[in-house]
Amino acid sequence: MKMKRMLALLLAAAMIFSLAACTSSGTQDQGASAADAQDVLEGKTYVDTYKTYFSSSYASFNYFSTAYATVREIVSNCIDGLVEPDIYGVYVPSLAESWETNDDETVWTFHIRQGLKWVDHTGAETEYDLTAQDFVDGIRYIADPQNDAYSMRVVRNLISGLYDYYWDLDDIDCGDKTDMTREEAAARFDEMVGVKALDDYTVQYTLDSSAPYFLSLIESSMLLLPIEYDYAVEMGDDFGIDNEHMLYCGAYYISQFERDKAITLTANPHYWDKDHVNLATVEYQMISDDTTSVEMFKRGETDYTTVAAEEYLSMQGTEWGDKLIPTDHSFSTNYLWLDFDGENPEFNAFVNNENFRLALMYAMNREAIGALREPVDPSRILRNTINAEGAIFDSNGKDYTDYSPLKEIKEMDYTNPDLAKEYMEKAIAELCDADGNIIGCEPTTVDYLPVCSFAVDGKLPVTICYVGTDDEDEIVMAQLLKAMIEEALGTENVDFHIEAFSGWTYGTVADPLNYDIYFDSLSTNYADPSGILTRLTTDGAENVGCYDVPEYDALIEEALAADTFEDRLQKFAEAEAYLAGKGFVIPFISSLRGYYMSYCVPHTSPLTLYGNDKYKGCQVMTEPITFEEFQALDAQYDIERAEALKAK
Amino acid sequence: MSRYILRRALRSLLTVVIVFVAVFMLLRLMPLSGYFPPEMIKEADEATRMVYLRNQGLLDHPMVQLGRFVGNMFHGDLGRSLTVYPKVPIATLLKEKIPVTAAFGFASMLIGIVFGVGLGLFMVRFKDKAGDKLGTVFILLVRAVPSLIYLFFIQVWISKWFNLPLIFYKDRPISWILPTICLSLSSIAYYALWLRRFMVDEENQDYVKFAQVKGLPKREVLKRHVFKNAAIPLIIYIPYDLLMIIAGSLVIETLYAIPGTGGLLTTAIKSQDNNLVQVIVLMYAILSVIGVFLGDLLVAFVDPRIKLTEGE
Numbered sequence: 001m002k003m004k005r006m007l008a009l010l011l012a013a014a015m016i017f018s019l020a021a022c023t024s025s026g027t028q029d030q031g032a033s034a035a036d037a038q039d040v041l042e043g044k045t046y047v048d049t050y051k052t053y054f055s056s057s058y059a060s061f062n063y064f065s066t067a068y069a070t071v072r073e074i075v076s077n078c079i080d081g082l083v084e085p086d087i088y089g090v091y092v093p094s095l096a097e098s099w100e101t102n103d104d105e106t107v108w109t110f111h112i113r114q115g116l117k118w119v120d121h122t123g124a125e126t127e128y129d130l131t132a133q134d135f136v137d138g139i140r141y142i143a144d145p146q147n148d149a150y151s152m153r154v155v156r157n158l159i160s161g162l163y164d165y166y167w168d169l170d171d172i173d174c175g176d177k178t179d180m181t182r183e184e185a186a187a188r189f190d191e192m193v194g195v196k197a198l199d200d201y202t203v204q205y206t207l208d209s210s211a212p213y214f215l216s217l218i219e220s221s222m223l224l225l226p227i228e229y230d231y232a233v234e235m236g237d238d239f240g241i242d243n244e245h246m247l248y249c250g251a252y253y254i255s256q257f258e259r260d261k262a263i264t265l266t267a268n269p270h271y272w273d274k275d276h277v278n279l280a281t282v283e284y285q286m287i288s289d290d291t292t293s294v295e296m297f298k299r300g301e302t303d304y305t306t307v308a309a310e311e312y313l314s315m316q317g318t319e320w321g322d323k324l325i326p327t328d329h330s331f332s333t334n335y336l337w338l339d340f341d342g343e344n345p346e347f348n349a350f351v352n353n354e355n356f357r358l359a360l361m362y363a364m365n366r367e368a369i370g371a372l373r374e375p376v377d378p379s380r381i382l383r384n385t386i387n388a389e390g391a392i393f394d395s396n397g398k399d400y401t402d403y404s405p406l407k408e409i410k411e412m413d414y415t416n417p418d419l420a421k422e423y424m425e426k427a428i429a430e431l432c433d434a435d436g437n438i439i440g441c442e443p444t445t446v447d448y449l450p451v452c453s454f455a456v457d458g459k460l461p462v463t464i465c466y467v468g469t470d471d472e473d474e475i476v477m478a479q480l481l482k483a484m485i486e487e488a489l490g491t492e493n494v495d496f497h498i499e500a501f502s503g504w505t506y507g508t509v510a511d512p513l514n515y516d517i518y519f520d521s522l523s524t525n526y527a528d529p530s531g532i533l534t535r536l537t538t539d540g541a542e543n544v545g546c547y548d549v550p551e552y553d554a555l556i557e558e559a560l561a562a563d564t565f566e567d568r569l570q571k572f573a574e575a576e577a578y579l580a581g582k583g584f585v586i587p588f589i590s591s592l593r594g595y596y597m598s599y600c601v602p603h604t605s606p607l608t609l610y611g612n613d614k615y616k617g618c619q620v621m622t623e624p625i626t627f628e629e630f631q632a633l634d635a636q637y638d639i640e641r642a643e644a645l646k647a648k
Numbered sequence: 649m650s651r652y653i654l655r656r657a658l659r660s661l662l663t664v665v666i667v668f669v670a671v672f673m674l675l676r677l678m679p680l681s682g683y684f685p686p687e688m689i690k691e692a693d694e695a696t697r698m699v700y701l702r703n704q705g706l707l708d709h710p711m712v713q714l715g716r717f718v719g720n721m722f723h724g725d726l727g728r729s730l731t732v733y734p735k736v737p738i739a740t741l742l743k744e745k746i747p748v749t750a751a752f753g754f755a756s757m758l759i760g761i762v763f764g765v766g767l768g769l770f771m772v773r774f775k776d777k778a779g780d781k782l783g784t785v786f787i788l789l790v791r792a793v794p795s796l797i798y799l800f801f802i803q804v805w806i807s808k809w810f811n812l813p814l815i816f817y818k819d820r821p822i823s824w825i826l827p828t829i830c831l832s833l834s835s836i837a838y839y840a841l842w843l844r845r846f847m848v849d850e851e852n853q854d855y856v857k858f859a860q861v862k863g864l865p866k867r868e869v870l871k872r873h874v875f876k877n878a879a880i881p882l883i884i885y886i887p888y889d890l891l892m893i894i895a896g897s898l899v900i901e902t903l904y905a906i907p908g909t910g911g912l913l914t915t916a917i918k919s920q921d922n923n924l925v926q927v928i929v930l931m932y933a934i935l936s937v938i939g940v941f942l943g944d945l946l947v948a949f950v951d952p953r954i955k956l957t958e959g960e
Contacts, residue, residue: 057732057733059732059733059734059736060733060734060735060736062734062735065734065735066734145699145703146703148699148700148703150692151692152692152696153692153693153696167695170699173702174702237728237735238735238737240735241733241735241736241737241740242736258818258907259733259736259741259744259745259907260745260907261818261905261906261907262818285815285905286905286907287815287905288902288903288905289902289903291800291804292803292814292815292903292905295804295814296814296815299814301813301814508679511681541693
């Protein structure tokens with residue numbers, strides 16, 4: 001076995017070398033890569049149980065009303081959607097055998113598999129058939145405000161009539177609408193809302209606007225999953241509170257659930273695609289800290305663990321050093337919010353000046369900040385764009401972030417203290433008199449209570465109040481930001497305060513604008529930039545800094561009205577470049593961090609870019625995969641994926 | 649005595665009511681945005697958030713909410729968790745969690761008393777000798793060193809040396825050993841420290857010296873007089889400790905992945921889970937007053953010199 005492993009490592013290393021060296025002999029490389037990947041897996045043995053863990057509580061399995069991201073992973077394995085991505089991220093049939101859409105992609109019709117039934121927590125078939133009506137009822141369930149569906153915004157605004165139906169019911173509940181009863185309003189669902197069961201096995205969605213990204217929304221949003229309505233109504237508030245109060249139609253059912261402790265998924269014996277389910281059981285334990293999970297991995301008590309970047313360095317040179325694999329991607333972007341409407345008159349005067357915002361942007365050494373999160377290779381987590389790279393592609397496979405002028409922002413090196421100083425001097429020239437008094441700014445006391453309160457004198461240096469959480473890592477990052485900004489712009493020009501706030505940050509800091517600069521994140525949740533960008537307009541829900549950007553708003557309107565998907569992406573790219581390039585928000589790193597060790601063969605389960613990991617297809621070996629083995633398999637996979645995307 | 653019990657019960661009831669109402673009202677002063685996890689507050693617009701709050705009854709007047717809660721409680725309905733475990737009945741949660749925490753708490757309390765008292769006696773018996781000094785080192789380590797350091801050491805290294813599981817598994821009794829030991833360490837140190845201190849104090853009393861002068865053997869004096877008197881200040885807390893074992897330990901339950909109540913109240917307060925906070929506070933308040941009351945009764949029972957009423 002050792003000999004084989006050595007051979008595999010040698011072959012993997014040789015393959016990497018050949019890929020790097022022979023850029024002109026693509027065909028030859030592909031052949032070599034395929035052979036190497038095969039060699040890596042030769043002689044491997046596999047098990048049918050996967051032991052893993054979760055780090056925070058599974059609050060509820062009600063996939064429509066839970067706000068917790070952790071629940072998604074279990075649900076995505078237990079409830080199938082209409083479509084699913086294959087291992088290359090190409091959408092393939094799932095509960096829908098086939099689908100079609102009209103020319104402007106506003107009407108989507110799905111043909112459901114026949115003969116499927118919901119199963120219970122013992123894996124036994126119930127009397128409930130899985131039909132097109134279950135998808136209609138899923139929307140019916142979330143359309144009732146009393147069911148507290150979470151994250152309604154995208155779906156409610158997209159499916160025709162859903163918005164009006166929802167608020168009609170709510171108006172009745174509030175007593176604002178008295179011309180009909182709740183029952184009468186609910187009876188209008190079928191005529192009002194754009195989701196219909198054309199027959200038992202055909203469901204059709206009618207959308208208010210063109211949605212070429214609709215399949216990715218099906219992957220990412222739990223609100224488009226089916227529900228057995230009679231069962232859910234019978235359960236009432238108990239629906240999804242544990243494994244015994246829900247039904248399953250996915251590759252697994254939850255056979256055991258111990259709150260805050262353990263979850264066992266067992267392969268669904270009636271699953272429509274059971275031949276592609278390799279793992280009979282997935283066992284979860286709750287482990288709250290990384291150190292314990294790493295130690296358990298070393299002792300063979302779990303088949304997967306994340307490893308913090310700091311620990312990566314300490315594990316080098318040990319027997320585990322060659323098994324550390326960098327985490328793959330994160331669509332979440334960390335950025336700085338600037339408060340355009342706060343009480344600090346000094347910051348208010350400056351933040352509305354473009355030169356000042358650019359000065360802030362160029363003063364930040366993003367790689368140094370990245371090194372706090374990823375000391376091994378900080379460059380891999382840098383991100384200048386709001387939407388993530390590798391998340392959205394046009395029909396030709398071109399990455400959205402490669403659309404000009406967003407591409408220039410993406411590739412820009414913003415670390416330039418000299419330029420930052422120049423911009424700062426320009427801002428001062430425009431905003432201050434010769435004595436350093438900020439024009440129109442009077443001395444006052446700024447009330448950001450309960451966060452902080454401080455006096456400003458209306459003169460340079462301009463006081464900047466950065467508010468973050470009391471998380472140790474975040475405080476270190478804030479201190480680094482302070483050092484960078486004060487050094488680049490000069491302490492005679494800026495006075496950077498740090499306020500570390502303990503408690504509910506959004507409700508106490510962000511929402512009431514008790515900050516000048518604030519640190520947050522946004523995620524690309526489906527294959528369209530609108531997911532984030534429409535929320536960042538002047539009136540958008542995510543514009544917590546209260547800026548006013550009519551130019552950006554107009555570009556967003558143009559993007560939404562574009563005729564083709566490529567035109568749409570182009571306009572969105574222009575809008576995003578406008579917002580990020582002028583410093584209305586300052587994205588700087590992704591949330592990507594850390595490493596992992598695993599017994600899983602990479603790229604054997606669906607590539608869920610927008611949803612959560614699925615175990616369908618996953619192969620688990622009897623020994624952990626090494627980084628060299630991973631690289632060999634990954635190289636082969638990249639070639640295959642490029643071909644698959646091209647053939648899409 | 650019965651008058652004392654009645655008066656004490658009424659006073660306890662009043663205490664519970666004041667604590668409960670104060671906590672209930674304080675919770676209503678928290679910002680409404682605190683009822684939403686970060687994911688939801690970003691996704692939901694103001695109107696949708698209001699729908700949620702109204703559905704949960706959080707927009708009603710606090711007195712209406714109080715009346716509803718008390719009314720439901722008298723019908724045996726403790727309500728459902730709001731934010732920590734959305735919609736899960738609180739009674740179900742407590743039913744799941746309390747037995748686990750109580751089992752560990754009871755075992756560790758027993759170990760704490762047995763070994764703590766044993767260690768205290770041992771230290772007194774060998775006062776100022778090596779045994780006493782070793783005991784003092786143990787007590788100092790447990791009480792002075794931040795608990796996370798030695799708890800973590802025990803979890804990672806002791807488990808490795810003795811080949812014990814790193815976390816708790818319900819169906820593997822061997823995995824119960826380390827968390828129980830960890831939970832009992834501080835009580836062992838507590839009982840040993842105070843018993844030693846009280847016994848040393850008693851040893852210097854005139855009646856002890858008199859007994860020794862009269863020729864009673866030291867062992868007999870320690871057992872019949874010194875220990876009995878020194879144990880009284882410790883006994884008073886035993887009923888309270890016994891009832892409050894259900895509170896659990898946040899650190900140890902987290903380290904060993906024990907699905908108990910440790911940290912439940914803290915989490916509920918941080919997440920503004922009003923219903924859960926109210927029930928837990930009510931439960932703890934009731935148990936606390938009962939614990940203190942039973943402690944008073946117990947101490948009067950153990951030491952007949954102590955009178956609970958003036959007339960007795």
